Amino acid sequence: KATGETASRSATSVAAAWVNWNGTGTPAARDSFNFSSITDNATGQYTVAVSSAMANANWSSCCLTNAYNGTGNADGYGFAHINNRTTTGGYLITVTSANSYVDAAVNDWQVFGDLA
Numbered sequence: 816k817a818t819g820e821t822a823s824r825s826a827t828s829v830a831a832a833w834v835n836w837n838g839t840g841t842p843a844a845r846d847s848f849n850f851s852s853i854t855d856n857a858t859g860q861y862t863v864a865v866s867s868a869m870a871n872a873n874w875s876s877c878c879l880t881n882a883y884n885g886t887g888n889a890d891g892y893g894f895a896h897i898n899n900r901t902t903t904g905g906y907l908i909t910v911t912s913a914n915s916y917v918d919a920a921v922n923d924w925q926v927f928g929d930l931a
Contacts (some may be wrong), residue, residue, distance in 0.1 A: 837881040859916030864904035874928030
């Protein structure tokens with residue numbers, strides 16, 4: 816087991832943290848692992864945090880959104896990315912294909928790297 820790893824994450828090359836959340840209204844996690852909070856900063860802009868810190872801020876992540884605005888209307892395909900990485904999370908944005916911020920109904924974030 817790697818340094819800082821727990822018995823619940825003894826395998827390597829698996830996500831160190833992940834979350835699926837509803838970004839409409841008050842953001843709410845549907846399911847997660849090693850995830851502590853999501854803060855709604857503005858439309859399509861969130862601060863996301865992990866429960867157990869990463870070893871450094873050079874972790875890898877994958878962020879996805881469906882770009883649905885909560886009314887059942889698609890705003891086109893969506894994408895998400897993370898900025899301002901720290902050992903405990905970062906600033907995540909979700910946008911439509913027209914590059915407009917959107918509070919999407921389905922969002923996913925996975926983090927890969929070593930835990931502290």
